[in-house]
Amino acid sequence: MFSEIWIPIAGLGGLGLLFGLGLAIASKKLAVQVDEKEEALKALMPGANCGGCGYPGCEGYAAALAKGEADPSLCPVGGPVLMEQIAEILGVEAEAGESKVALVRCHGTRDLAKDKYNYHGIEDCFAASLFQEGAKACAYGCLGLGTCVRACPFDAIHVNEDGVAVVEEDKCTGCSKCADACPKHLIDMVPKDLPVTVLCHSEAKGKAVKQICDVGCIGCSLCAKVCPVDAIEMKTNLPVIDSEKCIGCMLCAEKCPTNSIAADLENRKKAVVRPDDCIGCTVCKKACVFDAIEGERKEPHTVIAEKCTGCGQCVEKCPKDAIDLI
Amino acid sequence: MDYIKELAFIVIGAILINNFVLSRFLGICPFLGVSRKVSTAMGMGMAVTFVMAMASLITYIVQYAILEPLGIDYMQTIAFILVIASLVQLVEMVIRKASPGLYQALGVYLPLITTNCAVLGVTILNIQEEYDLLQTVLHGIGAAIGFTLAIVLLAGIRERLDRADVPKAMQGFPITLIVAGLMAVAFLGFQGLIG
Numbered sequence: 001m002f003s004e005i006w007i008p009i010a011g012l013g014g015l016g017l018l019f020g021l022g023l024a025i026a027s028k029k030l031a032v033q034v035d036e037k038e039e040a041l042k043a044l045m046p047g048a049n050c051g052g053c054g055y056p057g058c059e060g061y062a063a064a065l066a067k068g069e070a071d072p073s074l075c076p077v078g079g080p081v082l083m084e085q086i087a088e089i090l091g092v093e094a095e096a097g098e099s100k101v102a103l104v105r106c107h108g109t110r111d112l113a114k115d116k117y118n119y120h121g122i123e124d125c126f127a128a129s130l131f132q133e134g135a136k137a138c139a140y141g142c143l144g145l146g147t148c149v150r151a152c153p154f155d156a157i158h159v160n161e162d163g164v165a166v167v168e169e170d171k172c173t174g175c176s177k178c179a180d181a182c183p184k185h186l187i188d189m190v191p192k193d194l195p196v197t198v199l200c201h202s203e204a205k206g207k208a209v210k211q212i213c214d215v216g217c218i219g220c221s222l223c224a225k226v227c228p229v230d231a232i233e234m235k236t237n238l239p240v241i242d243s244e245k246c247i248g249c250m251l252c253a254e255k256c257p258t259n260s261i262a263a264d265l266e267n268r269k270k271a272v273v274r275p276d277d278c279i280g281c282t283v284c285k286k287a288c289v290f291d292a293i294e295g296e297r298k299e300p301h302t303v304i305a306e307k308c309t310g311c312g313q314c315v316e317k318c319p320k321d322a323i324d325l326i
Numbered sequence: 327m328d329y330i331k332e333l334a335f336i337v338i339g340a341i342l343i344n345n346f347v348l349s350r351f352l353g354i355c356p357f358l359g360v361s362r363k364v365s366t367a368m369g370m371g372m373a374v375t376f377v378m379a380m381a382s383l384i385t386y387i388v389q390y391a392i393l394e395p396l397g398i399d400y401m402q403t404i405a406f407i408l409v410i411a412s413l414v415q416l417v418e419m420v421i422r423k424a425s426p427g428l429y430q431a432l433g434v435y436l437p438l439i440t441t442n443c444a445v446l447g448v449t450i451l452n453i454q455e456e457y458d459l460l461q462t463v464l465h466g467i468g469a470a471i472g473f474t475l476a477i478v479l480l481a482g483i484r485e486r487l488d489r490a491d492v493p494k495a496m497q498g499f500p501i502t503l504i505v506a507g508l509m510a511v512a513f514l515g516f517q518g519l520i521g
Contacts, residue, residue, distance in 0.1 A: 008398045015392065015405060019412035030419040032426075 038066035040089050044082060045075070050153055052076040052175030065090065076100070076174035077154075100174035100189045102157065102167045105201040106142040107262070109162030113141055113213040129183045137212035140202040142186060151181035195248030196241060200260040203236045209258075217260040223252035228289040249290070249309035269310035269325040275300035277322035284314035284323060333464055335520060336457070340468030343520065346444045347476040348506075348513040353444030357477050358502060367481035369428045371474025373421065375467065377413050377439055378448055382466025384409050385449040386459055406449045407440075414440040444473055476513075480506060 045058035053074035055061040064070035065086060072086040079099055119128055119135035125147035133139040144163035156171035157178050167178075169192065179187040186201040198217065202209050206218035219237030224230075231245035232252060239252070239261070253263035273284070273293070278300040285293045285301060292308040295301030303314075303323075315323045346352045353374075360370040385406050393399045418436050422429045429436070439445060448469045452462040483505050492501050 007396050008401055011392055011396045011398055012401055012405060012408070015388065015408055019408060023412055023415050026416055026419055030423045032422050 037089060038062055041065050041086065044078075044085050044089070046077040046082065048077045048153055048173075048175075050077060050173070050175040050177060052173065052177075076176075079173070099192050100176075101169050101172040101192050102174065102176065102178050102187050103190045103197055104142060104148075104157075104165045104167060105186045105188055105199055106140070106184075107164055107199045107260075108136070108138060108141045108213045108215055109160075109164050111162065112215050113138055126183045134184075138202055138204070138209070138216060140184060140186065140200075140204070141213070141216075142184065147181050147183065148178035148187060151177045153177065191243055194241075194243055195246065196250055196253050196261055196263045198239050198241060198260065199262045200238065200258075203238060205237060215259050217256075218258055220257060222255050222257065223261060226251050226255045247289075247311040247313050249311035251309060269312075270305055270308045271303045271310065271312070271314050272324050272326050273301050273303055274322050274324065275302075277320050279320055279322075281319060283317050283319060287313050287317040289313065333461060336461055336465050337468035337471075339520065340465055341472040341475060342513070342516040345472040345476055345513050345516075346447065346469050347473055348510040350444075350447065351510075352447040353442050353473055355438060356442060357473075357480065358499070358506070359438075361477050361481040361484055361502075364478060364481045364485060366428075367477045368474070371470070371477055373417055373436065374439060374442065374445070374473055375470035377410065377417055378445055378466045378470035378473075379463060380413050381406075381410050381445055381449050382452055382462045383459075384413070386452065386462045389453055402450065402453065403446070406446060410445050410449070411440045444469065476509065479509065483509075 041062040042059060045062055047058055049057040051057065053061045053070070053076070055064050055070065055074075061070060061075065065072065068090070072090065073083045075082050075086075076099070078085075114137040115135045116132065116137040117135055119131075121127055121131075123145050125134070125143045125145045128134045128143050128145055134141075134143045136143055142164045144159045144165060146159050146165070148157050148165050149159060153175070154171050154173055156168045156173070157165055158168070159165050165178075165187075167187075174189060174192075176189050179185075179189060184201070190197065200215070200217035202213070202216045204216075206220060209216040209218050217238055219234065221234045221239070223239050224232040224234050228249065228251065229245050229247055231242045231247075232239045233242070234240075241252075250263040250265060250268060253259075253261040253265060271292075278295075280295060280298040280300060282295070282297055282301070285295065289311075290307050290309060292304045293301050293314060294304060310325060312325055315321075315325055340346070344350055347354065347357045356370055356374070361367050388405055388409060389399065389402065393402060393405060414437065417439070418429075421436065448466050452465055455461075455465075457465055480502070484502060487501060487505070496504075
């Protein structure tokens with residue numbers, strides 16, 4: 001009776017013990033040195049495995065970092081904070097990477113952009129776009145069925161009640177999953193805090209756009225003409241803004257007849273010269289492309305408020321830091 | 327002579343007729359998981375071959391030297407899993423030491439050999455068929471070669487599928503499953519090989 005219990009226990013326990021001992025010896029003999037750096041880097045990774053860095057998951061990125069093949073600034077999720085930590089472990093200088101966010105290049109909401117038919121089908125932009133390019137009359141516009149929403153691992157993109165996807169910039173990590181998912185290819189990765197963004201993706205001619213959407217770009221190229229620094233170029237009926245050249249004067253957004261260039265016009269700032277600090281060097285006067293600064297040499301300068309667009313060029317140029325943006 | 331003939335039947339039978347993946351349907355997880363590239367499939371096959379041969383040998387000893395004398399052969403499954411798990415651990419250490427590239431490529435599937443039912447299947451079948459030691463080991467090796475054959479064949483097909491124009495809805499796993507099914511049907515043709 002008793003032996004029915006202890007024989008199996010002893011037998012299996014003994015087997016287990018034997019194998020355990022064998023493995024313990026083997027693990028000592030076959031120990032592999034693991035790169036400490038790599039382990040530390042792995043622990044740092046956000047673990048989102050989004051692939052935004054271009055490596056297969058966080059582990060792959062950590063391995064590439066440890067080998068010195070990857071740049072510390074590649075992780076879009078960890079951002080500058082993680083980059084500094086990585087740089088510390090690797091003992092290299094961190095170079096500030098440009099953090100990017102997704103931008104949906106369409107704001108043709110239901111009331112502004114017409115539909116060409118009523119869609120009753122699978123709630124998926126791919127499915128919808130299979131039939132006549134989707135229900136929206138504009139073949140380039142956002143279908144608003146949330147394929148990007150489902151692709152986002154960070155809950156940073158949502159379809160608003162008017163049927164257009166909108167990115168929450170605070171949550172967006174710039175992994176570009178939504179951009180890959182969009183069948184209309186109207187999500188672009190753009191640098192964070194761009195002063196002006198083109199919110200239309202339509203390559204159609206002006207008349208065709210006008211008939212179907214109230215906020216679509218009609219390709220009038222007014223923005224390109226009004227830009228004081230020639231940062232806007234027209235390509236296939238759409239303005240392309242060179243973010244390096246753009247000074248953020250927002251004139252293009254102001255002039256756009258269809259409001260297809262977005263800018264934070266309400267919070268537009270004005271430059272103000274502090275007369276006590278100004279030495280009248282005229283550097284700001286020369287820097288201003290709008291002739292919005294007046295004043296004589298060696299005299300304190302003043303900004304003409306009506307002409308100032310708040311681009312901040314003068315603030316950057318002033319050798320005495322005597323100009324504020326308010 | 328008859329004995330050698332029998333051995334040959336066991337090996338050929340395990341490789342072709344009763345192929346573990348395609349006609350017994352054991353070990354499907356690594357079959358589908360590690361069959362993306364021929365080189366990793368080959369590596370997986372080698373690892374499984376080693377584990378299966380060693381597991382066959384050791385479980386035979388465990389069965390007839392420990393379990394039966396003690397009268398606890400009802401503990402067979404647990405004891406065999408213990409053997410297989412320890413072996414896989416050992417193989418993992420060896421591969422990690424000898425070939426980090428292969429270790430990376432096999433990834434999560436290496437520990438998964440532990441739960442590869444083909445390995446447990448072969449050890450239990452050995453006992454059920456009442457094979458002797460040589461037959462047991464040969465059956466283990468044959469079964470593993472069959473597994474390797476199936477997984478390498480599938481990997482070869484999948485490498486070609488990557489460049490084929492597969493309809494969107496069929497891409498990835500659906501087409502792989504169809505291919506695996508067709509392979510199983512094809513292997514059914516070996517059923518009358520030894521009449």
